[in-house]
Amino acid sequence: EMTGKCPFGGDRIGGAVGTPPALSDWYPNRLKVEQLHQNGPSANPLGEDFNYAEAFNALDLEALKQEIKTFLTTSVAWWPSDYNNYGPQMIRMSWHSAGTYRIADGRGGAGEALQRFAPIDSWWDNGNTDKSRRLIWPIKQKYGSSLSWADLIVLTGNCALEIMGFPTYGFAGGRHDAWEVDNSTYWGPEVVHDLQKADSPDSMVNRDKRWRGQNGDADYDLENPLAASHQALIYVNPEGPYANGDPMGSARDIRVTFTRMAMNNEETVALIAGGHAFGKSHGMVPAAEIGMPPEIAPMEAMGFGWHNPRGKGNAEDTMTNGIEGSWTPNPTQWDNDYLTNLFKFEWEQTKSPAGALQWTPTDPNAPKTPDAHIEGQMNALMMMTTDIALKVDPEYRKVCEKFLGDFDAFTQAFSKAWYKLTHRDMGPRERYLGPEKVNENDLLWQDPIPLADYKMIDAADITALKESIMATDMSVSDLVYTAFSAAVTHRSSDKRGGANGGRLALAPQKDWAINRRTVPVVAALRSVMDKFNDEQKADKKVSLADLIVLGGCAALEKAAADAGFTTAVPFTPGRRDTTQELTDIEMFTWLKPVADGFRNYLDKDFDTIAQGAAPEDLFLDKAQLLSLTAPEWVALMGGLKAMNANHDGSAHGIFTDRVGVLTNDFFTVLTSMDFEWKKTDAKGMRFSLDDRTTGKQRFTATRSDLIFGSNSQLRAVAEVYAGSDGHKRFVKAFVKVWDKVMMLDRYDVKV
Ligand code: HEM
Known part of the structure; x- marks a missing residue:
């Protein structure tokens, strides 16, 4: 009988592809065999014949890097750069792209630019990385398919480091972008979590689901294969476990999570102290006022999340994580001021304008740091609980002291650790492309296999x-x-x-x-x-x-x-x-x-x-x-x-x-x-x-x-x-x- 009604059931929603309830709602324990076909050829707009290595090898890496560097110091009106330099913001984007990597199953990492897709694009920790990626879109657009997002994200981090006086160890292209969300990676047991803020009461309760024992106990450990202390974070809460401001507890969380990313004590200190030589944290507005993350933001936001209603909504009104301030007096220059000030001064707990827990020097004569936007304004230096952790933990402290006394050793350690961080999930060196790849056998994490000096069998x-x-x-x-x-x-x-x-x-x-x-x-x-x-x-x-x-x-x-x-x-x-x-x-x-x-x-x-x-x-x-x-x-x-x-x-x-x-x-x-x-x-x-x-x-x-x-x-x-x-x-x-x-x-x- 013909009713002439809408095929999707007239006045009710339902019937369109994927409308819930779905199979997994009815049968949550069913084996999800379809996981094997995710990100398959049918999802790839470039087609199976596209040869990325050939396309990448044909581009002029030096010219591309020059364009990125020019962009980094050219501020645009819709998202003005701090200190007239997008460098720090881009380093954080690269680090967060790579930082999801975990050793237990090898998933996560910078390899496929999964930062573009849910859930990673909407994690609280990735706040405003949507802006960072959109800022480099003109470069991505210009180079099209010969430059993957995954390569561009890492390369931009390298260029940022270089314009601020840091000698990078190398760069290899060869990452193939994913074309759909990654459904196969297990990101933790928490079902309910506040997508807006990692520290919400809900997620604080849920945090316990992935941890065994109490922070400080001998059996304190994190569920495998996870490498983040908390759902929706890349690593650990900057305010300490449960935002409790405990530097020693924070050090324990850092050690577990960075070890899961294949980093030892020295590499961990080099990365955190190295990274925080640059840029600032943003915490001008209480988190409750911030809009939804990209995945659930209104359509007219066009992929942007975390709408900030206060003031300009950016520049001196920016709200990202919630902590406010810079670690050093010169946040766009590679120097040893982070460690120098961390050790030279005593730090006391204070609150940011957004209400986050952070640390300020007790000495009123401690150096100040220029405001990122307001001409002539000087602000107090800032440390996070995770930064103080490097000073109080005996093992981390030893490394800090070594780096304090030997800036070259610090530079070298951060340089190599950054290369490892951003290339760790690329596999054998045969996958590395471009003139800046490093070809030594001394990087053990690459699982080196020496080249043959003999003739192969026929x-x-x-x-x-x-x-x-x-x-x-x-x-x-x-x-x-x-x-x-x-x-x-x-x-x-x-x-x-x-x-x-x-x-x-x-x-x-x-x-x-x-x-x-x-x-x-x-x-x-x-x-x-x-x-x-x-x-x-x-x-x-x-x-x-x-x-x-x-x-x-x-x-x-x-x-x-x-x-x-x-x-x-x-x-x-x-x-x-x-x-x-x-x-x-x-x-x-x-x-x-x-x-x-x-x-x-x-x-x-x-x-x-x-x-x-x-x-x-x-x-x-x-x-x-x-x-x-x-x-x-x-x-x-x-x-x-x-x-x-x-x-x-x-x-x-x-x-x-x-x-x-x-x-x-x-x-x-x-x-x-x-x-x-x-x-x-x-x-x-x-x-x-x-x-x-x-x-x-x-x-x-x-x-x-x-x-x-x-x-x-x-x-x-x-x-x-x-x-x-x-x-x-x-x-x-x-x-x-x-x-x-x-x-x-x-x-x-x-x-
Ligand atoms: C900024 C936390 C490790 C590089 C930040 C911010 C937080 C944070 C909360 C402020 C975000 C914002 O509000 O804009 C942490 C924690 C770490 C860690 C908890 C580990 C314990 C690292 C590492 C690197 C790095 C390993 C790089 C090697 C940066 C940079 C910024 C930054 C460059 C400045 C971003 C900007 O100026 O916009 N970090 N971080 N961080 N982080 Fe980290």
């Missing part, structure tokens, strides 16, 4: 090496397991890990329980390597890293042949071996898996069904960090199970009697109604697959296996590979995703 060598490998007594299953174990540490977030470097044979990876199976395989491959390299007359060599991957490829060709498919598994040589000295053991420990359903691995702390952290959720997280699509994830799982890639010799998920043959048995069993699935423990962590006719147990499984049949999206893919025409398609898909995983870290050959 096609004939590869064939011969495959034969040598298959002539050892290593099984197909062990060879595949080893290659996979080498490659699977890669994470697309900060692009660390992977097979290149041969770090599977180095500490800490060689000692992980999950890698025990690889130890004899690595030893056997090493013999093959030694023999081959000894026989070479010219300066040709094969690396262990290449051999580990080649072993897996050779084994898979046999596994496919045994299943009736003649397939060439792609292999791209060129991996190099690195050394133990060039491997930061502590930092590589963060790559140790928590959950890896491919290898039936689950950290014992996670052998439970905690909300959002059930084994299948953690497995999805792993798949996302490997940048797998849902079809790729499913195919990879099926193939590895056919190869029996379980780390512990268990039979969970090995739904086949022909281990080592590339069958699609995993999928036919998973989708077959011949079985009855029963949990074998109270929690429902492990399962028995019983034959419905005989009642006998046929196979066993974990949650990470059965999720591919129980989740509707994963099952839809599994059905394709289980279909009568599915085997061939599966073999093809598996070989393709295998190669993708082996090549994840090969930025030396990828565009």
Whole structure:
């Protein structure tokens, strides 16, 4: 019957795409498989053919930097610069762009300019960075797609430092912008938080959700993988924990959060003391009067948030964080005044015009600092509780004292720490573009792999090496397991890990329980390597890293042949071996898996069904960090199970009697109604697959296996590979995703 009514239900709202309630409201615990497809090619207006490296390399970096520097000292009327210099404001934008990085999962960081999108664009801590980005829009517009936002944000920070007399260590381009909000990163458990102000009573209560113990207790710690003390902040509350003005408590929070960003005591002091040599804090208006952040501001604000109704709403009336004032008498010049004054004077607690807690020198004769806008007005110096923290904490104090006595050492330390901060999530140096990148092996955080001084193996060598490998007594299953174990540490977030470097044979990876199976395989491959390299007359060599991957490829060709498919598994040589000295053991420990359903691995702390952290959720997280699509994830799982890639010799998920043959048995069993699935423990962590006719147990499984049949999206893919025409398609898909995983870290050959 035709009613002629509006298709969206007439007078009611509802029916338009995305209108709540949504799936996640009805089924909050459902596995969000669609996370794998976020920021995919369909979101990218530049298209898959666009080659950013080529475009970036074609631009004149020196000319671009000159334009940025000219802009920095050219004030515009809609947002006048403090001290006639946008530098400090831009340094804060860059620092906040990079400062979201955390070591536990490698997410966050400056790499994709996620500061443009929710929720980061609307965090209280990013107040007025919307202005900073809009101020540099004319430069972004001029350079278009050959300069990503992510690169421009970091480069502008560098230019700002340089015009104020600071020698930067280097700059590399090569960051690819994201094109949609990042839904996959966990930013903390707080559901209710006042989007306007981080210190609201609501968020103060919620702060406790991410912390264990009390500040000061021995077990005081922050929930992983988080690195911020508080929802909507980059690091810590400048007024101290709970805005309580306690410098020592503040130092503890700083240490936890900066360590989570991979910074040690010296780097932490260098960054904070270095950054606060510049600019000022803004706190002229009570937070309650400030408008909504960008994500929920009125449409006519056009992406701007935090409308300030008082006076001019900017310049001398600016309100950003709430604290007011500058740390030094000369906020647009690199000097040692921050530390000098911090130590020379006693500081007492005062309040800003906005009501925030801050510190002022007790000595009325302490130097003053010029107002950022009002000609001739001099103001008292300011310190935040987080600044006083550097003076009271014994370890930070030692570093401060060293820097106080040695300005060059301070300059050098800040220079290197800034480079690390802003480049930390870029991955291998092969991703670094432009004439200002630094090419030394001495930056351990880059996970260096020395360049090859020998000739790579050719096609004939590869064939011969495959034969040598298959002539050892290593099984197909062990060879595949080893290659996979080498490659699977890669994470697309900060692009660390992977097979290149041969770090599977180095500490800490060689000692992980999950890698025990690889130890004899690595030893056997090493013999093959030694023999081959000894026989070479010219300066040709094969690396262990290449051999580990080649072993897996050779084994898979046999596994496919045994299943009736003649397939060439792609292999791209060129991996190099690195050394133990060039491997930061502590930092590589963060790559140790928590959950890896491919290898039936689950950290014992996670052998439970905690909300959002059930084994299948953690497995999805792993798949996302490997940048797998849902079809790729499913195919990879099926193939590895056919190869029996379980780390512990268990039979969970090995739904086949022909281990080592590339069958699609995993999928036919998973989708077959011949079985009855029963949990074998109270929690429902492990399962028995019983034959419905005989009642006998046929196979066993974990949650990470059965999720591919129980989740509707994963099952839809599994059905394709289980279909009568599915085997061939599966073999093809598996070989393709295998190669993708082996090549994840090969930025030396990828565009
Ligand atoms: C400004 C806090 C570390 C660079 C500010 C402001 C706050 C703050 C509250 C004032 C924002 C405003 O109202 O305009 C902190 C805290 C830190 C920290 C709590 C860590 C404990 C850093 C680091 C850097 C940095 C590591 C850079 C390396 C700056 C700069 C400004 C600034 C340049 C001045 C911005 C301007 O003049 O507009 N910081 N900061 N800060 N911060 Fe930090």
